[in-house]
Amino acid sequence: MAKRSRNNRRKTFGKFTTNPTQYLPLCNPAKCGAPILWRRIELKGNEVDDKFRLERFLKIVPRGGRKPVYSSKLTHLRIAHYHSLSNKKIKGIVHTFQNIIHLDFEESMKSVSIGKVLKLIAESYPNLKYLNISASHGGFKNDKGLCAIAQSCHKLEYLNISNRTEFSEISICNVICSCPKLQQLDLSYCEITDKTIEEIARSCHILKYLNLRGCYKISKGAVNKLNPNIHIENFEETLSPPDLIGAVRNHLVQNNVFSRQILAQGLQRLLDLSMRDNLQWYSDPGLARSIVRSSDLQLG
Structure with a gap:
């Protein structure tokens, strides 16, 4: 108990x-x-x-x-x-x-x-x-x-x-x-x-x-x-730039399902990386302030 x-x-x-x-x-x-x-x-x-x-x-x-x-x-x-x-x-x-x-x-x-x-x-x-x-x-x-x-x-x-x-x-x-x-x-x-x-x-x-x-x-x-x-x-x-170029070349020459998959995967990864970098760039308050200053100078 x-x-x-x-x-x-x-x-x-x-x-x-x-x-x-x-x-x-x-x-x-x-x-x-x-x-x-x-x-x-x-x-x-x-x-x-x-x-x-x-x-x-x-x-x-x-x-x-x-x-x-x-x-x-x-x-x-x-x-x-x-x-x-x-x-x-x-x-x-x-x-x-x-x-x-x-x-x-x-x-x-x-x-x-x-x-x-x-x-x-x-x-x-x-x-x-x-x-x-x-x-x-x-x-x-x-x-x-x-x-x-x-x-x-x-x-x-x-x-x-x-x-x-x-x-x-x-x-x-x-x-x-x-x-x-x-x-x-x-x-x-x-x-x-x-x-x-x-x-x-x-x-x-x-x-x-x-x-x-x-x-x-x-x-x-x-x-x-x-x-x-x-x-x-x-x-x-x-994919590094040379690898991506090779994937594009293979796709143009072979034009089959496998080559398309490799190319699509490489492009998707580059797109993901680009989107992440852009989001981080826009969320950086220091960069935002510098953009505002630069715009003010141009207007002035």
């Missing part, structure tokens, strides 16, 4: 992740009556109920002074799709919860001052094993934060920097080289080339998962040199 009661309390206080590698209960701050149980918290800003709980949770994050009694218990924190998460709140989280090893800010961290915030995270959490700072779109070039992660967080097993076009390939290679324990790596839409793939082959001997969605500057030859045990997702080889 006592065992059944404990199980019921566990179901009331928390929920379980969908990730099979995470078996501990996630605490729901709105329902959890015993702060000592707060070891894992997962909240999403794009869900109505979760957003309300998320805002309540952020209110308990102090700006300084005395910390809550449960602050040392929290090791896993996920705040996803919450665009109102300010750098000041992140600093408050880091100050309050100093034993975090699993940090997930999926599409929540602003590009503004990301270098300073990541530097603070790196200095505060040297034992970090899981870090997700993926974004919906990139910002201006800034390597300061990722370099700090490379210098301090050598125990990382999971890293997601998808859409972080502000990071240069050099800083990405540095963090790969500095984190030999990486098992999962998401580089979707990062501006990388074969150099990054070569660094992965050199440094990541236990890597199990690699996401290369939108990485159009990588060759199939480089990918083929990776450990065959790595599950590579979303890699699409893009």
